[in-house]
Amino acid sequence: MTPRLTFFCELDTAALQELFSDAQVMDALRALGAGVSLGLCDLSAERAEIVRRLNVAGIPAIAWLLLPEAQGYWFNLDNAPEASAFYADFRAWTTAHGLQWDGVGLDIEPDMREMRKIAAGDRRALVTLLRRALNVERFRRAQERYGALIAQIRADRYRVDEYAIPFIVDEHRVGSQLIQRLFGLVDLAVDRKVLMLYSSFMRPFGHGLLWSYAPSADSIAVGSTGGGVTVAGVDQIPPLTWDEFARDLRLAHAWSDDIHIFSLEGAVRQGYLHKMRDFDWLGRVEAPLREFRQVARARKVLRGVLWASAHPGVVLAGTVALFWLISRQTRRSSRRG
16 A cells, blocks of 8 residues: 655745756656645745645645744744744735645754754854753743644644654653753644654664654654755765665555655655656565664663653652662671671
């Protein structure tokens, strides 16, 4: 059975028009029964025309909401008001151009500006992250605002997708907020949680990471085939080879019938979109057990740290009790000596 496929597409208007000027792209998407999560880098008439073409062709289009880089680009704890304002603009734009959407995608990632500063070695950015992590009110306000935004999107009769980093799963499991508060993320209650399990960014353990987190995803995002924004040097990481891409597709399909692919433009550039038309989804693939065990060990340590951050009182009491027992044993040994 062929899974439901959705391709991410994150291009400026000129590049987007060039991509869809090739009729074979639209033909391949139709043949695959695939949809497109279209990054809304702008709300232009030209981008609206691409959406209308997808609508006419019967290709599901998801509105992937993105902010200007000056506002952080991805959604996070500190730009919830801007996210809500952008959604209001998106609704007006959609109505003005008569566009149809299969759903709305919220991309929850750290502020792009801060990630660039950290990648450049700016220690002040790290201090800022630590200071903000202590601001409980900031986290509470963002949760409320994103909750209201999701309620509005649902009231407009759209499915709400979240594009999430996988480590949020471990945090949710132990009831922690450390990763969210430190990196400006928020774990949302959405209709479909898409975990971004891009093995190309985590070589040589990437497919082990995919295998480890896949059971927790409503939809599994594989990649990267190339493309995307330039931040923290990720654009310099080689994209998946065809063999790696085919492996990840089959690994993802072993867990889910709903797969996202990052990105459409990369798949077209490397000829993968054409190859997928005859792809054997039932082809043999070995579970990456060695890499999976390494990832599992790392996740266990991560969950331990996150659990400790969520239960500081228990950790403190346990530490005091341990030192008391050690001290008591030491005194007894001294008296016997």
